[in-house]
Amino acid sequence: MGDFQVKVQPxxxxxxxxxxxxxxxxxxxxxSKAGLKVCLLEAGxxxxxxxxxxxxxxxxxxxxxxxxxxxxxxGDFDACYGGWELDGExxxxxxxxxxxxxxxRMLGGRTNHWGRIxxxxxxxxxxxxxxxxxGDDWPIGYEDVKPYYDRVDKxxxxxxxxxxxxxxPDGFFLPPPKPRLHELFIKNAAIQSGVRVIPSxxxxxxxxxxxxxxxxxxxxxxxxxxxxxxxxxxxSSTNVLIYPALKTGNVDVIANAMAREVLTDKExxxxxxxxxxxxxxxxxxVKGKVVILAASACETSRLLLNSKSPRxxxxxxxxxxxxxxxxxxxxxxxxxxYLPTLFGRKKYNEDGVGGMHIYSPWWLDNKKxxxxxGYHIEYWGGMGQPAYGFGMNIQMLNGxxxxxxxxxxxxxYGASLKEDIRYFYGANVGMAGRGEAIPLxxxxxxxxxxxxxQYGIPVLKFNVKWSEHEIKQAxxxxxxxxxxxxxxxxxxxxxGDDGPENSYGLETPGKIIHEAGTARMGNDPKKSALNKHNxxxxxxxxxxxxxxxxxxxxxxxxxxxxxxxxMRASEYIVSELKKGNL
Amino acid sequence: xxxxxxxKAILVGTVASSVLVDACKTADEKVNASTATPASTIDRTxxxxxxxxxxxxxxxxxxxxxxxxAVLSDIIIPKDDVSGSATExxxxxxxxxxxxxMPQHQTPMRGGLRWLDLESTKRFEKAFIDCDSxxxxxxxxxxxxxxxxxxxxxxxxxxFNLMRNLTATGFYTSQIGVKDLGYMGNTPNQxxxxxxxxxxQYGLSYTEKELKECISFDKTT
Numbered sequence: 001m002g003d004f005q006v007k008v009q010p011x012x013x014x015x016x017x018x019x020x021x022x023x024x025x026x027x028x029x030x031x032s033k034a035g036l037k038v039c040l041l042e043a044g045x046x047x048x049x050x051x052x053x054x055x056x057x058x059x060x061x062x063x064x065x066x067x068x069x070x071x072x073x074x075g076d077f078d079a080c081y082g083g084w085e086l087d088g089e090x091x092x093x094x095x096x097x098x099x100x101x102x103x104x105r106m107l108g109g110r111t112n113h114w115g116r117i118x119x120x121x122x123x124x125x126x127x128x129x130x131x132x133x134x135g136d137d138w139p140i141g142y143e144d145v146k147p148y149y150d151r152v153d154k155x156x157x158x159x160x161x162x163x164x165x166x167x168x169p170d171g172f173f174l175p176p177p178k179p180r181l182h183e184l185f186i187k188n189a190a191i192q193s194g195v196r197v198i199p200s201x202x203x204x205x206x207x208x209x210x211x212x213x214x215x216x217x218x219x220x221x222x223x224x225x226x227x228x229x230x231x232x233x234x235x236s237s238t239n240v241l242i243y244p245a246l247k248t249g250n251v252d253v254i255a256n257a258m259a260r261e262v263l264t265d266k267e268x269x270x271x272x273x274x275x276x277x278x279x280x281x282x283x284x285x286v287k288g289k290v291v292i293l294a295a296s297a298c299e300t301s302r303l304l305l306n307s308k309s310p311r312x313x314x315x316x317x318x319x320x321x322x323x324x325x326x327x328x329x330x331x332x333x334x335x336x337x338y339l340p341t342l343f344g345r346k347k348y349n350e351d352g353v354g355g356m357h358i359y360s361p362w363w364l365d366n367k368k369x370x371x372x373x374g375y376h377i378e379y380w381g382g383m384g385q386p387a388y389g390f391g392m393n394i395q396m397l398n399g400x401x402x403x404x405x406x407x408x409x410x411x412x413y414g415a416s417l418k419e420d421i422r423y424f425y426g427a428n429v430g431m432a433g434r435g436e437a438i439p440l441x442x443x444x445x446x447x448x449x450x451x452x453x454q455y456g457i458p459v460l461k462f463n464v465k466w467s468e469h470e471i472k473q474a475x476x477x478x479x480x481x482x483x484x485x486x487x488x489x490x491x492x493x494x495x496g497d498d499g500p501e502n503s504y505g506l507e508t509p510g511k512i513i514h515e516a517g518t519a520r521m522g523n524d525p526k527k528s529a530l531n532k533h534n535x536x537x538x539x540x541x542x543x544x545x546x547x548x549x550x551x552x553x554x555x556x557x558x559x560x561x562x563x564x565x566x567m568r569a570s571e572y573i574v575s576e577l578k579k580g581n582l
Numbered sequence: 583x584x585x586x587x588x589x590k591a592i593l594v595g596t597v598a599s600s601v602l603v604d605a606c607k608t609a610d611e612k613v614n615a616s617t618a619t620p621a622s623t624i625d626r627t628x629x630x631x632x633x634x635x636x637x638x639x640x641x642x643x644x645x646x647x648x649x650x651x652a653v654l655s656d657i658i659i660p661k662d663d664v665s666g667s668a669t670e671x672x673x674x675x676x677x678x679x680x681x682x683x684m685p686q687h688q689t690p691m692r693g694g695l696r697w698l699d700l701e702s703t704k705r706f707e708k709a710f711i712d713c714d715s716x717x718x719x720x721x722x723x724x725x726x727x728x729x730x731x732x733x734x735x736x737x738x739x740x741x742f743n744l745m746r747n748l749t750a751t752g753f754y755t756s757q758i759g760v761k762d763l764g765y766m767g768n769t770p771n772q773x774x775x776x777x778x779x780x781x782x783q784y785g786l787s788y789t790e791k792e793l794k795e796c797i798s799f800d801k802t803t
C-alpha cells in the first residue's frame with residue numbers, strides 16, 4: 001500500500017471504448033478508419049491469435065487431453081480466457097433466482113471462440129410487440145439495419161444461401177460447405193416432420209473475400225472454437241477488427257484495465273473513464289470526447305449504475321430506471337444419442353468447418369402454438385477429434401448393440417474393447433434449440449449494496465426467472481427433437497427424459513451466453529436508456545454498442561446484429577462529431 | 583460426472599466434458615521454476631502454466647500403484663493387430679496427471695487399487711501385480727462386466743469402470759489411439775462432401791440445389 005493516487009493519462013482521445021468484443025471491436029475499427037483517435041480499454045489480458053495458438057494441435061498436446069478447467073470451461077484448446085466464476089470478481093443472485101454469467105477476460109472477448117452463427121434479425125424481430133403484444137418494439141426496423149448487415153456481410157464474410165425467407169433475410173453469402181453424412185440423415189428426418197432445413201450461416205470464409213488480403217480461406221479443420229490463427233478465416237474481433245484497426249496508428253489498447261466508472265462533468269456529459277490497472281493496481285483516468293460502452297450487456301449496465309454523480313444520481317443514462325432491467329438470454333435445450341445406421345462406418349476426414357453445415361430457422365406460426373416467439377435448431381454429430389471423455393462408459397453401449405454382428409456382454413476389456421470403441425465411433429448425433437425469451441422488467445441485474453470485487457467495484461446481483469413462455473418453448477423443442485431422432489432411427493441417450501420437474505431441460509438463464517437488454521433503446525426516454533442511434537438519452541456523448549442496447553433478441557444469435565448496430569452507431573458518431581454536435 | 587453428462591461424453595469427443603476443476607485451490611503456493619516441465623506446445627495463460635508446472639512437480643501414485651495401473655491399463659488396452667498398448671501410448675502417465683488435475687478421481691482410484699490388492703491377496707495370497715496373468719484375468723473377469731458381476735464385487739466393478747474410462751480416454755487421445763480410431767482430421771484439407779461410395783452405401787445423394795450452391799473442389803487435385 002502507501003501512496004494512493006489517481007494517474008490521469010496525458011492524451012485526450014476522440015473516443016474511449018470500454019470492451020473489445022464484437023461491439024467494441026467494430027467501433028474501434030470504424031472510428032479509427034475514419035481517422036479518430038481511439039483508446040480501447042480491455043479488462044482482460046492482451047491476446048494475439050498469431051502467437052497464442054491452440055489450432056491444429058493433437059489432443060495429446062493438452063496434458064488433460066482437452067478437458068475443461070476453471071480457466072477454460074469449454075475445454076483446454078478453447079481460445080477464450082474467462083469463465084463462469086472469476087477469482088476476485090464475484091457476483092450474487094437473489095434467492096430463488098438463476099443466472100449464470102459468462103465473462104471473457106481477454107482482447108477480443110468471447111468472439112475468439114464463439115460459434116460463428118451469424119443470423120440477421122428479420123423484419124418481425126424488430127416489431128414483436130405489434131405482433132404478439134409482449135415486450136416492446138424496437139425504435140428501428142429491419143430497413144434501418146439492412147444496409148449495415150450488408151456491409152458487415154461484405155467486410156467480415158459469411159457463408160449461407162439466399163432462401164427468400166420472410167423473417168430470415170437474404171444476405172451476401174459465400175458458398176456453404178456440403179452437409180456431412182449425419183447432417184444428410186438429420187435433414188431428411190427433419191423435413192419428414194415439416195421442419196425446414198437450410199445451409200447454416202456462419203462467419204467463416206469458404207472463399208477469400210475482396211475486403212481484405214490479410215485473411216485466407218477456410219481449410220476445414222473444424223476448430224473455429226480455437227480461433228483461426230493460421231488463416232484468419234473465421235470472424236473474431238481480434239483477427240478481423242482490432243489488429244487491422246491497430247494498423248491505422250489511431251488506436252491505443254490498454255489491456256488489464258478494469259473500468260470503474262464513466263466520468264462526467266457538471267453538465268452531465270461524459271469526459272472519460274476511470275479504471276484500475278489489474279497489473280500494477282494503480283488507479284487511472286483516460287479522457288475522451290465520446291465514451292462508448294461495449295463491456296458485455298451486464299458489465300455495461302454495472303458500469304452505468306456505478307457511475308453516479310449529482311447530475312446522474314440514479315447512475316448514468318438511467319433517469320428512466322431501466323438500466324439493468326429486461327435482462328434476457330436465449331433459451332436453450334438439447335438432446336442427443338446415436339444413429340445405429342452409422343455404427344462401423346467408413347472412416348474419412350469429415351471435420352468440415354467449425355460448426356454445423358445445416359440448421360433449421362424457425363418454421364412455425366406462433367398463432368397456432370401455446371407459446372410466443374420461436375427457436376432455431378442447431379445440429380451436430382459425426383467423426384470429431386477425440387478429447388477427454390472419449391471412449392468412456394462403453395458399458396452403457398456395447399451390451400445393447402451387436403458389434404459387427406456379434407452380441408457382447410456390457411463392459412469388457414482387451415482387443416474386444418478396442419473393437420467396440422472403433423465400431424461406435426462417429427455415430428453420435430445431437431441437436432439443440434436456441435430460442436427467443438420475452439424480456440421482462442422483473443428480470444434484472446442491479447448493484448449489490450453489500451458486496452464489492454477485489455478492486456472495490458460494487459458487484460452485480462442478479463434476479464432472473466424464466467416465465468412459462470420459455471418453459472413451454474423448451475417443451476416444444478424436446479418434442480420436435482424426439483420426433484426428428486425417431487424419424488431417422490436414432491437412439492436418444494441423454495436429454496430425452498426431461499419433464500415439468502426440470503422445465504423440460506431448459507438451460508439456466510445466462511448459460512447460452514447471449515446476455516442482452518439491460519440498457520435498451522427506445523423513442524421514449526422514460527422507458528429506455530438509449531435512443532435509436534445507441535446514444536444515451538441523458539448523455540449525448542455516451543453510446544452503448546453491445547447486447548445491452550437490444551430491446552429483444554429474436555431467435556437469432558445476437559453477434560451479427562451487435563456488429564451491424566455498432567457500425568451504424570460509429571457512422572453516426574463520426575457524422576455528429578463533424579457537425580460539432582458531440 | 584452426472585450420468586447424463588457421462589453418457590454424453592462417450593463419443594462426443596469434441597465437446598468438452600462438464601467437469602470443472604477447481605485447480606486454483608492451492609495456487610498461492612509457490613511454484614518452483616526449476617521443476618517446470620518443458621514449455622507447453624499450446625497457448626497457456628500465466629495462471630495455467632503455473633498450475634500445470636505445480637501439478638507436474640507433484641507425485642500422487644506410489645511406485646506400486648503406478649505398476650498396478652500399468653498392468654491393468656495393458657489388460658484393458660493391449661496391443662492388437664491395429665495398434666499398440668496403453669503403456670506404449672503413455673496412459674499411466676496420463677492417469678497420474680489427470681487425478682492430480684481432477685481430484686475427484688483420487689480416492690476412487692487409490693481405494694480401488696487397494697481393493698484389487700486385497701482381493702488378489704484373499705484369493706492368491708499375492709498383490710495383483712505379483713499374480714500370474716491367469717490369476718489377474720480371473721479377478722478382472724469378475725469386475726469387468728457390470729451387468730453380470732456378483733453383488734459382492736460391486737466396489738470392484740465401480741473401480742474397473744473408472745479405470746477403463748481413464749485408460750480408454752487416455753489411449754484414444756494419444757497419437758497411437760487417434761490413428762487406431764481412424765480420425766483423419768486436424769489437418770488442412772478441402773471438404774468436398776461425403777465421398778461418393780459412402781453416399782451410395784447409405785442410399786443418399788445431394789440435391790441439385792446443394793450441388794449448385796455449395797462449395798466444390800476439383801476431386802482430381
